[in-house]
Amino acid sequence: MSDVQELSRSNADNKTMPKITFIEHDGTVHTVKAEIDSTVMETAQRNGVTSIVAECGGSCTCATCLVHVDEKWSEVVGKPSAEEEDMLDFAFEVKPTSRLSCQIKVTEALDGLVVHTPAYQGR
Amino acid sequence: MSETIKTDVLIIGAGPIALFAVFELGLLDIKAHLVDILDKVGGQCAELYPEKPIYDIPGIPYITGHGLTEALMKQIKPFHPTFHLNEMVTTLQKTGEPLFLATTDRGRVFEAKVVAIAAGGGSFQPKRPPINGIEPYEGKSVYYAVRKMEMFRDKQLMIVGGGDSALDWTLNLQPIAKRLTLVHRRDEFRGAPDSVNKMRALVTAGGMDLKIGQVTTLEGVDGQLTAASVKGNDGSVSRVEVDAMLPFFGLTMKLGPVADWGLKLVDNLIPVDTGTFETEVPGLFAIGDINTYPGKLKLILSGFHEGALMAQKAYHYVYPEKKLVFQYTTSSTSLQKKLGVA
Numbered sequence: 020m021s022d023v024q025e026l027s028r029s030n031a032d033n034k035t036m037p038k039i040t041f042i043e044h045d046g047t048v049h050t051v052k053a054e055i056d057s058t059v060m061e062t063a064q065r066n067g068v069t070s071i072v073a074e075c076g077g078s079c080t081c082a083t084c085l086v087h088v089d090e091k092w093s094e095v096v097g098k099p100s101a102e103e104e105d106m107l108d109f110a111f112e113v114k115p116t117s118r119l120s121c122q123i124k125v126t127e128a129l130d131g132l133v134v135h136t137p138a139y140q141g142r
Numbered sequence: 143m144s145e146t147i148k149t150d151v152l153i154i155g156a157g158p159i160a161l162f163a164v165f166e167l168g169l170l171d172i173k174a175h176l177v178d179i180l181d182k183v184g185g186q187c188a189e190l191y192p193e194k195p196i197y198d199i200p201g202i203p204y205i206t207g208h209g210l211t212e213a214l215m216k217q218i219k220p221f222h223p224t225f226h227l228n229e230m231v232t233t234l235q236k237t238g239e240p241l242f243l244a245t246t247d248r249g250r251v252f253e254a255k256v257v258a259i260a261a262g263g264g265s266f267q268p269k270r271p272p273i274n275g276i277e278p279y280e281g282k283s284v285y286y287a288v289r290k291m292e293m294f295r296d297k298q299l300m301i302v303g304g305g306d307s308a309l310d311w312t313l314n315l316q317p318i319a320k321r322l323t324l325v326h327r328r329d330e331f332r333g334a335p336d337s338v339n340k341m342r343a344l345v346t347a348g349g350m351d352l353k354i355g356q357v358t359t360l361e362g363v364d365g366q367l368t369a370a371s372v373k374g375n376d377g378s379v380s381r382v383e384v385d386a387m388l389p390f391f392g393l394t395m396k397l398g399p400v401a402d403w404g405l406k407l408v409d410n411l412i413p414v415d416t417g418t419f420e421t422e423v424p425g426l427f428a429i430g431d432i433n434t435y436p437g438k439l440k441l442i443l444s445g446f447h448e449g450a451l452m453a454q455k456a457y458h459y460v461y462p463e464k465k466l467v468f469q470y471t472t473s474s475t476s477l478q479k480k481l482g483v484a
Contacts, residue, residue, distance in 0.1 A: 113356075
């Protein structure tokens with residue numbers, strides 16, 4: 020691939036990569052770019068947000084990728100599915116805005132999303 | 143303590159990699175015993191994603207975790223492996239060249255010529271709820287499993303959770319407990335509808351209490367609980383007198399006893415030689431997600447390959463006098479006889 024193509028591609032990426040901010044329980048802030056159609060959990064893992072454990076690798080079966088969606092974003096992100104709500108029973112300190120981050124698909128509408136990660140994911 | 147079980151190979155774990163290793167060993171006339179902490183075979187495939195799709199098993203475009211486990215069990219049937227489920231290997235010692243002595247948490251002792259650690263992400267252990275100061279109560283008045291129901295007779299018992307474990311134990315222990323309180327974070331239960339109905343009927347009849355909320359604090363002395371506080375979703379806190387608690391929040395993978403066997407570990411993984419999948423200890427192998435080597439991919443297909451190569455090296459330890467001739471299942475009558483198809 021030529022340099023010119025590389026450049027145009029990365030410009031395109033900039034345009035279509037929403038920013039997500041993870042605020043860890045100790046106050047550490049990670050603001051990172053996310054790929055459209057990936058998940059918030061995958062974005063955390065790619066960017067070293069270690070408070071997202073994701074033991075099951077994203078199949079909604081372990082409840083170790085819990086996030087508390089920032090109140091301002093809760094409506095945009097939406098409610099968990101029935102399956103996810105069931106899995107939330109295995110998480111701790113679940114709040115009305117809590118979600119499993121493997122079940123949040125990254126879309127353009129989520130550009131600027133802020134989520135808070137818990138101190139403890141069960142291990 | 144039971145009599146020592148002598149076996150060619152002891153496999154620690156009974157996930158898909160352990161199961162397929164039984165096949166590869168079986169083709170070489172090597173018998174195996176398998177020990178797994180779960181109450182079923184299949185490891186993560188059975189515990190984490192029984193109904194989820196797997197798309198990258200060679201030649202199988204789509205299969206579920208449960209489906210793969212079933213298929214592997216069918217495939218290894220001719221080799222009659224012995225399973226010890228609900229059991230954890232706690233100690234492992236090298237006693238010969240090679241010979242190993244392993245003991246389990248149930249007091250079973252194995253003497254094996256070869257040991258293959260196929261423990262995946264470690265052992266599945268109950269999730270500990272993040273309640274401050276819960277540790278001193280564990281094993282004394284807070285339990286993550288019921289080994290003997292009688293322990294809860296005439297107790298003021300609190301069960302926490304909303305799945306089948308929580309509901310089943312609620313229904314089983316309610317008749318013998320002095321008073322039972324079930325605590326769950328929401329007024330919906332994912333357990334079997336029949337169990338939910340029975341539980342709700344008991345609540346209506348005054349036979350037990352149901353509290354919606356989360357346990358926040360524990361009170362007690364020397365590991366003996368006396369009370370627990372439950373914070374409701376409306377913020378109100380209620381204090382309940384309890385002398386035993388059973389939290390059910392599912393399982394998480396912890397490395398477990400493997401960490402205590404004196405093995406060299408890199409990021410909690412066991413380094414192996416990629417020609418044999420043997421560890422630095424001759425006769426001790428590690429296959430599947432628990433091992434590491436340059437280029438390692440945590441894929442089921444990689445673990446299958448690792449098991450096949452492990453079996454080749456294991457043969458030399460089990461049958462030191464014999465020469466191993468490589469054969470194909472497609473063409474070898476001897477292999478087909480072992481598989482019961484010739």
